[in-house]
Amino acid sequence: MKRAGFVVIVVIAALALFNLAVQRGMSGFRWDLTENSLYTLSDGARSILGGLSKDIELTVYYSEGASKDLPALRAYARRVQELLEEFEQLSGGKITLKKVDPVPFSEEEDEATAAGLQAIPVGVAGDNVFFGLVGKAGDKEEIIAFFQPNKEQFLEYELSKLIYNLDRAQPPVVGVISSLQINGGFDMYQQSQQPAWIVMQQIEDLFDVRWLPEDFDAIDEDVDVLMIVHPKDLSQQAQLAIDQFVLKGGRALVFVDPNAEQDQPGMPMMAANMPRRSQLDSLLKAWGVSLKENAVLADFKNSMVVGVGQARTPVRHLALLGLAEDSMTESDIMLAGLESINVSTPGILEKVEGASTSFKPLLTSSDESAPIEESAFANLQNPESLFEKFKATGEQYAMAARVEGPAKTAFPDGIDVTEEVKDEAAQDDPTKNGAEGEEAAPAEPKTVTRHVAPGVTQSDNINVVVIADTDILTDRLWVQVQEFFGQRIASPWANNGDLVVNALDYLAGNPSLINIRSRGRFTRPFEKVDELRRTAEEKFADQQRELQDRLSETEEQLAELQQARQGGDEAGGGVLLTPEQEKALQDFQQEKLRIRKALRDVQHNLDRDIDDLGRQLKLVNILMAPLALTVLALIVMLWRRRGVKKSV
Template sequence: MKTMSRRSVPLVALALLALAFVAAVALSSVALRGARLDLTSQGLYTLSDGTLRILEKVEDPVTLKLYYSEHATRDLQQFRVFATRVRELLEEMAARSGGKVTLEVIDPEPFSEAEDQAAAYGLQAIPLNTTGDKLYFGLVGANSTDGESLMPFIQPDKEAFLEYDVAKLISTLGAAERPVVALLSGLPMGPSMDPSGRQNPGWVVDRQLSELFELRRLQGMPTSIADDVDLLMLVHPRDVPEATLLAIDQFVLRGGRLLVFVDPDAEADQRGINPLDPLSASEPQASDLGLLFQRWGISYDPTRVVLDDRHALQVQPDPNGPPVRHLAVIGLEKDALNQDDVVSAELGKLHFSTVGALGLSRESTLRMEPLAQSSRSAAMADVVAVRAAVSDPDQLREAFKPGNEPLVMAARFTGELATAFPDGKGEGHLARSQGPVNLIVVADTDVLTDRLWVQVQDFIGEPVYNAFANNGDFVFNAVDNLVGNADLIAVRTRAPSARPFKRVEEIRRGAEERYRSTEQRLQQQLEALEQQLTALQQPGAEGQAQAISPEQQAEILRFQDERLRMRKELRDVQHRLNADIDALGDRLKLVNILGMPTLVVLVALLVAWRRWSRRRAAEA
């Protein structure tokens, strides 16, 4: 019995361990429900503080429906990885919402009711092949009051802004009213009557803003900004009285958002032009927030214009002459736009004309984040000289000397701020901001005009917009971002989950540097050898084969052997380009295959050694 009892001990122990494991799993599923540990270096599965606050403030429950054609992507492994990333982010948001956000994942299979629903919502279907397979990957959000918002197709190249877009979708579902944008403009942006009595619908930018927001046009120079204003938009502010500057200052300090467009020369400003005086058209029309910029620490010179040789656009000052590149008319592309800010990211082109430069003084408490900046082949020029070169832009090249530093044309300014009017004594006057301020300044107003970004055509009484630049998107992004609550603005831009193999790239670059010169030398020798061999085998004058001497035949054979040798050596060089990468892959495979078993064996040996040591100590 004693022997049988000893034999049964391991079996009983294993059964108890199995029961304990099952109990631990069941207990952890209850006790640790909702607990998560993000071990990724970039915090891919950790929500931003702004997102968490948005989820906490959800009052009307939100349902998210993710339409994903999983079966259609069976051969698109990279896209499946991205889809898993999106799904995990949505699941994390739902889990952290306290039941206020629910997620449904729907596969809209062909000819199914789910596919009809996806099409009815307006989700975008991407054809995958000629057999008719379609890919749906869109998100629909809905609340209990029939409010809906959607993302027609979640694009992998916009993964960095995925959390922001989803948080914005959830945030806007609870908005009962359109945000209020107060516009104070010194330019004729809005609808008006032209001298002939016809209705002028205004600039396209103005029309789009009025459709998406409650656009409140301020008349004159206000001495206060209403508390229900979400964003104050200033366009070409000229001769602003101190009382209005004080109102702007206090609006910003109490948490209001500010979007400013100033300009060294607003070409759309016709107020100072006298039709009877041709010289009046040569006077620059500058705007500035002078005292506010100075005391806030934002540097801007309304008498200087940015010239950029690399990004200069072509203009045609003479209708009968050829187009010329104008250093003061600048077209920026993606490499000159901040791809980490939702306002400027993903924009393809942004056009400016006679734009100024922005900066920060040493005493400023703000932080400047450039949104658009020139190339290093840029310099500043006097605005009078630029206006004088309208008919002959080549004049600007005579004194042009690049400063080898990029110049900031548009920027976001954030941080704590002190009032520009410390002696103010009115009721409720704030000496400091109640929190971090957030404002965007653009040193150009021409960026808003239709001529720089869009052509408008009439089609059966309806306007059709043909945009050739992204100026309108830039303005809308700025307004949309600033009118959002502080929580939405705080949502961070995420790094893409697909991380590059930096070590592999370093190895590849090093290998290319080591072997590229050898490869080029061998390639040149091989080409020279091919030419010599072709020359020896040239036919006669009448196309007949020439008699070849034994010496020439031996030379041809030697050239052929040399060509084979060089080609083999060239293949070896090309193979060595990837040898180090293959070696690294073999080492990683070895670690993955043998690493864990080796660790288990070492732990087992350590446990056995400790038991043996304890037994020896007990026997002694």
């Protein structure tokens, strides 16, 4: 027994010494066991740090004392500071890190406030807690106003973006053409001021955004990428300017749509008859791609469930699609690491027959998809009605594509431009505009037509990315926006914004941030549950629709008989129904109850497999831990008994 006690003491002492050695010698060591290695610095971040050309000073302001009663914030603060230290170590001496505790009424607190950092009052006394970062490189300054703990998965990207912005000389210039109010403004449809879409805020953080006017006829030479959103009613001059920009080596990111849901008229009554299709067919054809005529893509496998009516009844929407990794071209850098992209009433992109350019799909549907006519979405109230027009073709369709290769101008014969000019000769000669001695009348404008020929007729290589959906840019499909002390805080739940910025980064020739931005899983869907639900819906959908049709029929006939009875009562003539009709009325009432019960049974069958799986998981979760502890206790007990027997 003495020997056993001595062994225990030696083991405890060895463990204590080992822990001490680890704390002293391996204080910065981390073992990252997360699925996507969220705590391991990515290759993109290492590339940015290795290529720094400027000296950068990072100052993290963290209220150590004021946050003593906030354990979650303190834990996140350690995480932030550890990551900043790692950035400093890998920068080759280019980054200097300072840590400041801005205690109340100190110069440091004034500095933090002046820099624009956000102070959050906490506790009964309302002490201010600062937790932000100020980065400086020469005259340039970038800040993170407050580190949000719920955005930890984007921490590496936010820090890398700040450092990248400080180090680069000039951001790439993105020219924007849009018929939608993506930059905010007064919404005539809602009669209220609307903020800019979150995706535009992200773009403006990284690029020099230049908005082109509606009547533009040229594009500045320093524009690197052209972003075109839902082009409509573009003049011939504007289309020629885009054509020449692309042929001269400019890159373009184009969003077209057969049914742009955000394209709303000023008057709500005009919405039903207003065409919502993008208009860029001539240019797309010249680039070797077309937006399929009169077609919205429906996809049963990727369709999402929406709530309909006041009861928010769950209904599957065949054209509201949640695209997972199996719908993305994994080998393309623009989609690297992305997991979830949501689209709504997207179009179908096709390669033009005989085109000289290459057509590489980026986003594709499943083989349970089919085109549906655009008219089906003009005044859609219940998405269930789409099932009547849907029949899967077994084909996969492209919703986004990269177009590269040799191309020719869309305007080989040039264009004729009609302009109004003042008749200067008539204005200078009074006798041409009035009688002698009278004051000359204002000169009438003259209409002049001039021919404009394309400066460049072909290119060896164009670079265009086309996405057949504009709703992909809207906040509702990928991000939740909350107000936080006067600031709009965006919490993405899908990768729509990442895709757009990745595409602009790629087209601008700057892929450094791509594999950082897309890291981290936003949602961890229950894939087995989704599969069971789709299978059950497919199995029982026909039966459910048949019962629903019978119920509607029965309710109509029932309403007619009840109305006839009520009409007779009001007329004072008594009941007008014959005995046969009375019996039919009772039969219809019974039939209605039977059908409703059958519908409930169908719904129960839909949920049964999912509920069974849930019960199994609960059973495992409830029993696994006690069972493991019991087994461990038995092992320890047997080991002790064996030790006692040996000592005896």
